Structure formats: structure tokens, C-alpha cells
Amino acid sequence: MSTKTADDTHRGTVTLKVFRYVPEEDEDSYFKEYSIERQEGMTVLDALIRIRDHQDPTLTFRHSCRMARCGSDAMYIDGRQRLACNTQIEDLDLSTPVQIEPLPNEDVERDLVVDMDGFYDRMESVEPWFQPDHEPETGDEYLQSHENRQNIDTVLDCIWCGCCSSSCNPAGNDDDFTGPAALAKAYRFFKDEREGDETRQRRLEMLNKSHGLWRCHTQFNCTEVCPKGISPTEAIMEMSKEAVKQKLRFWR
Ligand code: SF4
Ligand code: SF4
Ligand code: FES
Numbered sequence: 001m002s003t004k005t006a007d008d009t010h011r012g013t014v015t016l017k018v019f020r021y022v023p024e025e026d027e028d029s030y031f032k033e034y035s036i037e038r039q040e041g042m043t044v045l046d047a048l049i050r051i052r053d054h055q056d057p058t059l060t061f062r063h064s065c066r067m068a069r070c071g072s073d074a075m076y077i078d079g080r081q082r083l084a085c086n087t088q089i090e091d092l093d094l095s096t097p098v099q100i101e102p103l104p105n106e107d108v109e110r111d112l113v114v115d116m117d118g119f120y121d122r123m124e125s126v127e128p129w130f131q132p133d134h135e136p137e138t139g140d141e142y143l144q145s146h147e148n149r150q151n152i153d154t155v156l157d158c159i160w161c162g163c164c165s166s167s168c169n170p171a172g173n174d175d176d177f178t179g180p181a182a183l184a185k186a187y188r189f190f191k192d193e194r195e196g197d198e199t200r201q202r203r204l205e206m207l208n209k210s211h212g213l214w215r216c217h218t219q220f221n222c223t224e225v226c227p228k229g230i231s232p233t234e235a236i237m238e239m240s241k242e243a244v245k246q247k248l249r250f251w252r
Contacts, residue, residue, distance in 0.1 A: 056183030164222035180222035180232035189233035
């Protein structure tokens, strides 16, 4: 039986080029390079933690679950929105330093930490809570068909990481645009048969406005970067189609 030694897991070094900015100290942001030993299975988050713990305790970033569940370590890694804990160093182009920046489209608070208040406000704006317009048909529970649950299965996985909004050009240029994450969240409730037709109609009216559904350019950026495989674009397209259908019905 062979035993794994440190040499088996040591894969040379990797250099990270990390965005730095402390508003109280720095006039401008800058990049700082760190080289560390690369280990088998190392993620970008592992590398950042190693740097913080062994080289530079001032480096600031958010993280929590380390398993793509909490959404707190979304960053712009080598030109793409990703979760640091979900990104293997080995999957990146290591011929040049790995560039790590805060999420674009959001204000930087410090180093890799961005202000997510605007993102949360957009999420809240679609009233992301269950609002049935009737009493349950039987007993105390609202029953949902298996098929209806399956329809919203993927969207339910949203972890509020903000990767999609950060990749969305209209969201970056328009603070009033509901944005892909909130529209996908709205879809989760719009499709839930337990709320009833009245709530469904009210939800559609809430989104059927120029800074809502119609601000989307359907360019799929949000869908491409979502670490949970959600497609806000398709959700938006489906709700837009429904809004158009209703308008046509009205004019008949
Ligand atoms: S598809 Fe729509 S919501 Fe998604 S990134 Fe493009 S414009 Fe934004
Ligand atoms: S839809 Fe995807 S990218 Fe957007 S916040 Fe949710 S999990 Fe993150
Ligand atoms: S640390 Fe929780 S999603 Fe990455």
C-alpha cells in the first residue's frame, strides 16, 4: 500500500494578482502579487485563506460555507464572476498570474468585499415570500403538484451570490432595473401554483414595466456565470411572453 507524501500533493507555485483597496488608507486601488505553494485540490478560496493566514493578514474577503451554499465569496476571477470556493486553481490558466478582483457593478468596501445592499434591495423589491390569495383547499397545508415543484426546482437553488447581477450590463447602468437575480426569484413565486391566479397576476404587473422585464437584453451573461446552473434569462423570457400574451388578450 502506498502512502501519500507532501511531495505528491505539492504542485509547484501559483501567483495570485489580487485587487487591493482600503478607502481610509489608499487614494487609488492597486494590485498586489502573492506566490504560494499549490496543493492538489486547492481552490481560489483556499489560496486566499492561505495568503491571509501566512503572508498578509490585512487581505480582506468574505467567505463562510466553502461549499457553494452561502454565496458570500463571489468574486471576479480571471475575468469571470465565480465563487472562489467553487473554483479549482488547476482549472485556471496558470501561465500568467491569476487575477482576482471584487465583483464588477458593485461599490467596493474594502479589497474584495463589495457593498451588496443594492442587490438585496432588488431582491426584496419582488416580495420574495409566499403570498397565497386563498385558504388551503384541504386542511392546513397548501398542496403543490410534483410537476409544479419540478418547474421551479432549479430556481430554488439561488444562493444570492450576485454573480448574475454583476455580469449584467443593464443592471450596472440602471439602479432601478430589477436585475437577473431578483427576476429569477420573482419567477420562483410566479410559477408557484399554490399562490393562486390573483397573486400571480399582481406579480406579473409588478414586473411588467420598463425597469423590470423589459430592461433585459436577453444576452445570457447572467445565465453563463450562475454557479448554480440557473437561467435568469429564460425565466425573464417566459414571464415577458406571458405579459405580451395578456396584453394581446386585452386588445382583442
Ligand atoms: S440576460 Fe438580461 S438579465 Fe441576464 S445579463 Fe443579459 S440583460 Fe441582464
Ligand atoms: S441566480 Fe445564480 S448567479 Fe444569480 S444570485 Fe442566484 S445563484 Fe447567484
Ligand atoms: S464560501 Fe459559501 S459559497 Fe463559497
